[in-house]
Amino acid sequence: MKAREPRRNVLADARMRSDGVWSDVRIRNASSRGMMVETADPPERGAYIEIRRGALTVIGRVAWSRGRRFGFRSQDKIDVDALMAHASQNPKAAARQDESHERRKDPSRLGETLKGEARSRQIASALQYVVFGVAAIIAAIIAATMVGEVLSRPFQSISNALGH
Numbered sequence: 001m002k003a004r005e006p007r008r009n010v011l012a013d014a015r016m017r018s019d020g021v022w023s024d025v026r027i028r029n030a031s032s033r034g035m036m037v038e039t040a041d042p043p044e045r046g047a048y049i050e051i052r053r054g055a056l057t058v059i060g061r062v063a064w065s066r067g068r069r070f071g072f073r074s075q076d077k078i079d080v081d082a083l084m085a086h087a088s089q090n091p092k093a094a095a096r097q098d099e100s101h102e103r104r105k106d107p108s109r110l111g112e113t114l115k116g117e118a119r120s121r122q123i124a125s126a127l128q129y130v131v132f133g134v135a136a137i138i139a140a141i142i143a144a145t146m147v148g149e150v151l152s153r154p155f156q157s158i159s160n161a162l163g164h
Contacts, residue, residue: 005031008080014053018043027053030080034060034073042070056082 007029016025016039025039035051035058042065043049049072051058060074 007031012053014051017050018047030078030083032077032080036071038069
């Protein structure tokens, strides 16, 4: 069994995006491949998340979750030294740096994207119903025509026999 990589204690506030929603988190420790994070509403095991602290962005998948804490494995190597440098910044400087990110300026952009995707799904669903409806009408017309032709022959014979 491979030895666990040592963790470095960190105490840094950050932002987390999970399921398209941003929330505040606190990074408790980190290694080059993961972090332990604390938040009021931790994501479930297996969820993909994004953590941002200043200019540092880390994307990963939640490996475990207990209480208010969870651990995740990062997609790429984490620059722990850069994270430690950001953690040691004073909170006001870190907040100013965080405000420079687009997500802070316009958090509704993600919501607009999700609304657009939902609208596209609604349109696709409506078009699907229209296509199936038209196909059903065409099938009914073809069936009615065929039944009419089949029944018209005996009725024509009866009509000719009666002399009409």
